[in-house]
Amino acid sequence: MPSPVDEREVSDAVAGAEGPLRIVGGGTRPVGRPVAGKVLSAKGLSGIELYEPGALTIVAKAGTPLAEIEAALASANQRLPFEPSDMRRLLGRSGEPTIGGVVAANASGPRRIQAGACRDSLIGVRFVDGRGTVLKNGGRVMKNVTGYDLVKLMAGSYGTLGVLTEVAFKVLPGVEAQACVMIHGLSDVAAVAAMSKAFGSPFEVSGAAHSPAGEAGQSVTKLRLEGFADSVAYRAGKLRELLAGIGEITIEDDPDRVKAMWRDLRDVAPFHRREGDVWRISVKPSDGPAIAARAGGEALYDWGGGLVWVLVPAGTDLRARLGAFAGHATLIRASEETRGRMSVFHPEPAPVAALSEGLRRQFDPKGILNPGVMG
């Protein structure tokens, strides 16, 4: 297994490849259609290359463990804005998630709704395309419109356009305090309406999730507030006033409990070690409940209703049941057999699919980078 330790070696490995390559970081996200091919690991490319807290920027090699990046940021009380999830327990994997893998999957957690996705914080990439050419785009500054934005293109391209070797991010200050305003017993429709109302307020909600199964037989809707302690307390009080009358409201302000709560939401904990396939559906928030109803199975809402996780019986193509809708559904957890048989990513309309295919051919003319992983 080629395990290059620098960009040059990645380039050699790709240029010299005689067949398909399966590109892996930490190997913690077996997402997409299973790929046959020789494994090319980015793990050897490791280390933080530059971290300037005063400039809110960090640059690291793609194989750097996510944990190392988060620890470095935490030491200066900063963090990645997009709250990348840890899918290991959901997907039943061990291994060490890498920052390159996070970018390749554009993995973004609950704070995505307020602070943007991974792609919004990503400000620079270096990568090796399917010809073996070393390329860069973007850089280490947060405002940069020089040339086309291939940074966005690389985020979420699952290693099909290039092997990432280095990534740069804009980061944000960490927070002094956090609290969670919880509303108990709402229907899905009422919960989405409440979350919309909260987002439509000036109180800077940084996460909004709804669990129909909830706790003790009652649904729970959670609104997260973060910031300086006084400000969090003030806004929690304001939200309670704003939402008064729709259901029982409690406020959790123990920092460890709030953190654990949102880590569980981020990592889709309610579906851990449960039978069935897991789908991730992105829709306009107000469409969330109807889509969840069409999907059947068990649902969890994040992003104010705009992200619906569903747990359904294994092996069926959910999209047949969903029909046409504005948004997309991705199969996140299923057996290899299921993922080999149906398209894991939502099919694109013909003219868009043609553009995607054109890009794939330009960046990987030999078709060797994770071929077929995106369907």
Add this chain to the structure above:
Amino acid sequence: MQMPEPNSGVLSNKARIVARLRGVLAKDAVIDAPEETRAYECDALTAYRCPPLAAVLPASTEEVAAVLKICHEEGVPVVPRGAGTSLAGGALPTADSVILGVARMTEVLDTDYANRVIRVQTGRTNLSVTGAVEEEDFFYAPDPSSQLACAIAGNIAMNSGGAHCLKYGVTTNNLLGVTMVLMDGTVVELGGAHLDNAGYDLLGLVCGSEGQLGVVTEATLRILRKPEGARPVLIGYDSNEVAGQCVSDIIKAGVLPVAIEFMDRPCIRATEAFAHAGYPDCEALLIVEVEGSESEIDAQLGVITQIARKHDPVELRESRSAEESAKIWLGRKSAFGAMGQINDYMCLDGTIPVSELPYVLRRIGEMSKDYGLGVGNVFHAGDGNMHPLILFDANKSGDLEKCEAFGADILKLCVEVGGCLTGEHGVGIEKRDLMGTQFSDADMAAQMRVKDVFDPEWLLNPAKVFPLSASQAHRDAERDVAA
């Protein structure tokens, strides 16, 4: 500025091309009389002008598609145009091109407060998007200084920024979807009111592609609820180093202001003479603005002023009222106008890592002496996006050339210290020939391959972004491979 030879075939077919365009558009939507096409001969980079073959002003996505289909069949280059406020020559025509202006497409198509999105036609101006949602206390965050005039179309094409992007991001972070017409007339929908994409992030690729991949006709934009309030503090220092250190310390303290603006002495003096905002006469001036409720603002300004005091400011003025806020912002907002009073100016837009600020300002000062041209600096300090304004006299022969050479040296310096050529204005024709200082040939080729996919004949917005020699070589090579 070198521009490609106009296609003589297209020039000689003008009558037929115009007649075909008239066949698909309203009568007054096709402009081809030389005295009228003049209105489209340049954008806000007025040093370069060239009247187009014709200009068209379609009213819908369907009409845009019909126009592009005809131009595609006729092999006519098309230059998309919003409001023509580009400072990079992004909307500069070639003599054989049709200007496709979206100025008549200004409708709000859908306002959805529950989902916090608005759908508009892209000819709508930036400020009037906020205008459409203001009564519900919502706003559209990206706020370029040109927001009264510039169109969402141009904002998307240039990925425009604004003073408040430290907190809210730039256009690409607030754009959720577009309807776009490809050069051959195909209409594609990218994104929508939901987040992220099923496959590749084509929306992210299109934003900032300077009108070279498609014509954007409709857009879904994120709207946000206005904060309860906002207030700035003005801080003056006797050295750029200290001001730079103060910015870095504020950020490290965990405060995220919505804006951190920086002005240097030449700029402070010019604005003071012009706007009388009561700014102190010092080396460096910071305006830091925070948002929230009254008590939240007080708390944040408390942290900021405490840091600022540690650095021994010559002036520290915390706003206590709307009037005081307006006065603090007055000078900053009139900076460009004030500089324009002194002389003609060229506005640059490079970005640098904020840690390099003192060094870069010192080097710019030295270069200013060498070139014998004055320069003032006003910029977004939180994100390192500089706007050096070089003063010159357009009536003095050789001054423009000297100014351009000075500008090029500053941009090269930005790249050298780890930054980039343009933070928000785009490459256009202005920085086209400097692309090689930031990108290798391979880096540029990778971008040009994207162009090959979206617009294989390279008819959309020709001669921008890539050096002409590079794009020619690339296309010749692709042709050889194909043959």
